[in-house]
Amino acid sequence: MNRFRGENYVIVRPSLTRDKRLNTVHSLARFSWQKGKLASSRLANMSAISTECYASDLNEMNILVDPDSGEITVVVDWTGASILPFGFALYALESALGSMGSSGWIWFDNVDDLRDTFWKAFREQTGLSNLQTRLIKLAGKAGILIRYGTAYDSGLSGMIGVRDSNTEDFTYLDALLF
Template identity: 50%
Template sequence: MPLVVYNLDSAIQSFFAEAGASSSRFQCDEFVCQRYGGRIQPATIQGINSYTAIVGPAADKVVQFREKSSLLDTAMLKLAKDGDVVPSGRDLGWIGDTSLGYPALAVYEMEKLPGETFVMKRMSLEAQQRFNAVRDLAGFFAQAWLKGKAAVSHLIDLPAIKEECHARFKYLTDKLPESFLPVVGEVQDVLPALIDGNYPLILTHSDLNEMNILVNLDTGEITGVIDWADASILPFGFTLYALENVLGCMNSGGWKWFDNAEELRDAFWKDFVHKTGVSESEMRLIELAAKAGILIRCGTPYDARFPGMIGTRDPSTEEYRYLDALL
């Protein structure tokens, strides 16, 4: 499989071409210049459904232009904001003249968190820096577990969550190659326990990948978790694939674990258990929830009706390579 090289300008051009919006990149940049002044710097990694720029004389703000189909829920963002690793944000309205039938773009302002995306730093991290990243990731998940459903009780729609999860696993049962069905069955057997209302249901990032985690360039410590579009309420553990992304990476030759991956994994779980005090039975459910998240992310197609369970955007790609590696 050939190695795909990311190109920033192409990514930005693709967004405006595919969005078919009434505003061009020039008009978006002009909006930013008039409002903030200073230099406009496109974010190093762009999202599929947005154009993001770092702005202001001090380069301390981020302005994001998003398609109507991928709006940020600022109430969810406020809920996610806890500590220093989630940016605060606000809605700035819309840009674009829709009189010709082209859609406008929603505009959001967020504080710029320090650090660089993990995907840009991953291969150059030293041993201690990796441990720092894993420790902070354990803290991020421990905080989510401890807050649990109490923090989001007013947002929990248990029947809808059950319907969503069962629909995804029906798809997996019908579509995945036979070799994956034993693990699908294993998760299906425990799925009722994950959505019985007693297991923690948490605010879940829809795409907790290595592009949405920021790290300190010198220490490897996590400085931010960004892009909370489509966050939703799901059982704890559905985004633990984030740990796997810290322990290895996919390249043209397939998945490669880092040399000290098992040592890092042990450090993660030791720190998580220390912070949460989870029991052995709870750990078993967490492990299966993690498998559920990997199956959904790497084995089902993307569907905008299922926020928080992003799936695979292009079913023609070799997405099953991730299932082979991570399961």
């Protein structure tokens, strides 16, 4: 069986150094832009947000990373991919900036540096305006709400909600939005 190069981010995340985490968020910015761009000249001139082909289950298990560099090598599991406003998948950025433990969400010590690196790399690659960037960040918040605020339903296609419908656990929402 052929195997993609890289390891699941959730597995290598604890061992990544600061520089490797910076590489991860930098390559996540590149991935986010490359998978969602139309024609860069067209998107750069748009005053509103665009759409993207979105992996419905973009999570730490489906992002493979080179453990030696921290670079994303591939994103797997595109089953149920759909077209959504550009930025809905940015919950993956927040997931790359910390992890959920038994006592709740824990941000990495350099979370602000990591987040700033992502947005700097993203803006450099896209040339988007401040307004477009704000709209993409807003779409990212909407993606977090759908991803972690709605219950999983195997009968629905597209973006997957992961909350257990039998509980009122909103730990991820509390961590990623507030």
